[in-house]
Amino acid sequence: MAKVNVGRKILSANETYARKNNELLTRHGNRCFNMISSPGSGKTTLLVRTIKDLAGAVKIGVIEGDIQTDIDAQRIRATNAPAIQIITEGACHLSATQVHQALQELSLDNLEIVFIENVGNLVCPSSFELGEDGKIVVLSVAEGDDKPAKYPAIFAKSKVLLVNKIDLLAAGALVDFDLERVKADARRLNKGIEIFPVSARTGEGMGAWYDWLKGRLAKS
């Protein structure tokens, strides 16, 4: 039998497009962040609030990934920010090729930050680079404080962890969630990860997240 050593990256086609995306974004002075979380953690609500609160200060565009519907893109467009919806029709993550097509439809010269809201899924999207400058993982308190321990890959790879819905932790609430456990587990995997406990609903804690984001803008 003829054995041939190959040594070839299986996802090289995706990586090629990820590089092209990053070059395109960099050329237009954009920073790009890939938001990943379980469904229902509040990614879209976080983006809507961020866009509204930073209106006039930071120009933001969004690429939305969902299995079905353009509900999320409509919510973003209601803020007057541009949004391109990718409907994956069942695929559990976005690919760099899909993002490449979506980037052609955004006026990148008029933007400073492009958020890619990945398909709600804490596992699959972490394996596919899209050309982003960093991943942002969102964890809402109702999901439980064991998630960094149970889904380590995405917490190990992310630049930022947004712990959302902290308004649910108010006195008398029915959510058991140990924020210190989440911080310790995430930092054990990823020493440099920035952790911002926030409520996109009440606005609590969002200031620190905005400061971080402004600090990432490309120098003109």
Added chain:
Amino acid sequence: MHEAAMAQNLVEVILQEARNYGGRPIRAKMSCGMLSAVNDDVLSFAFEAVARGTLCEGMQLEIEHKPLQAKCRVCDRIFAVDLSGVKCPDCGKEDFELLPDAPLLLEQIEFEEGVDDGEGERRQEDTERQ
């Protein structure tokens, strides 16, 4: 089911290699890192489904998992980690940096014998010499 997309890419890469080699592939070895979160059964099932109707149909797939490595920030020891309760085996500290995870890699393809034009044999010898 990120394995479905991985299987699709894997079949495409094998088909390209098979075209270059000019033979029928019967077995492939691939490797992946821990953070790729590959489930062998799911990937093999997806591979079988994607391969159907192509030159890869009926191929055997062998999947090797490469350990994730970390470097201790205190004593510089490099060690394999499983991410649950990680301590440096030398100094016992929990202060470490994760090293890059191994990529999804197609390591080796085995081709059926005697179905190519002889070019394959020459290339096989080249490979064995390396």
